[in-house]
Amino acid sequence: MVPNGTYWEGARGRRQTSKVRLQRSHAVPVQSSWNSFNPPGKFQPCRLNKITESVGYLTGNSDRKLAASRSPALRELRAGGPGWRLPGRVLELVFSYLELRELRSCALVCKLWHRVLHGDENSEVWRSLAARCLAEEALRTDILCNVPTYKGKVRAFHHAFSTNDCSRNVYIKKNGFTLHRNPIAQSTDGARTKIGFSEGRHAWEVWWEGPLGTVAVIGIATKRAAMQCQGYVALLGSDDQSWGWNLVDNNLLHNGEVNGSFPQCNNAPKYQIGERIRVILDMEDKTLAFERGYEFLGVAFRGLPKVCLYPAVSAVYGNTEVTLVYLGKPLDG
16 A cells, blocks of 8 residues: 555556555556445455554554554554555544444544544444444434434433433333333432533433423432432432422422522413423533523523532323433533
């Protein structure tokens, strides 16, 4: 392979896999593309195995790190040799077989790899990863309609409800984003997301796809907040470890007390089933705010503690469903 990403084939059609000797009088260039990696009836690309071996070494997935570290291919990669300045499309193909943890490691190797991974959030790398991580229902329906890129969809999946951090009376549906509460009498049940936040600004959407019942609360909670209790109560906001907005009576709740109504206006409209509420957590200003549609409803809580806070919900109605989708950094204005 020459520096400009072109593969060469000798006059006799043989693939020379080590110390390629170009015969200038007969060499014919074969442009690299998606199909040129495995052209039917022809040779395999000579250095694809070395590329993946080196990627495996750098991401910690190679079982033969010592052998890889001694290989001329890896030494050339570390030295930034011209033979390893691969075209972006070639790198995309290699990266499209890696998982998220491995991609994070690859992004730290060099500026070129970082640019290939994060320059286009709809590249083949993120499309392939989204196809492997997300359920078909999540990609096919409008659950992720407000997440325009494949990278954003993967990120939303990793910030969705946790199957290991919720009440025993709820389960997460196969789409990965929707909570279903079983019809259990005299119980309030909640769920937290997989990832919490202790810095930065974050936004996510929540909506009910069934009756609210007497209590339906959205908000945030620490890791110590309970996710199940007896009776029908506002679980989020029942102690000093959670903050919530009850969509049924529009009350703000924290530490077992009502902190006023929300939004602060006369005759505030009631929540309608299927309506998406956007939650905005600002850990720099230590505030929690809400939006309905394109309307900013205001800041609900101020002076939040500098601890890790998780998006959370609590519900009481049997067979109701709640969906939560992480959007990323909120857009100002």
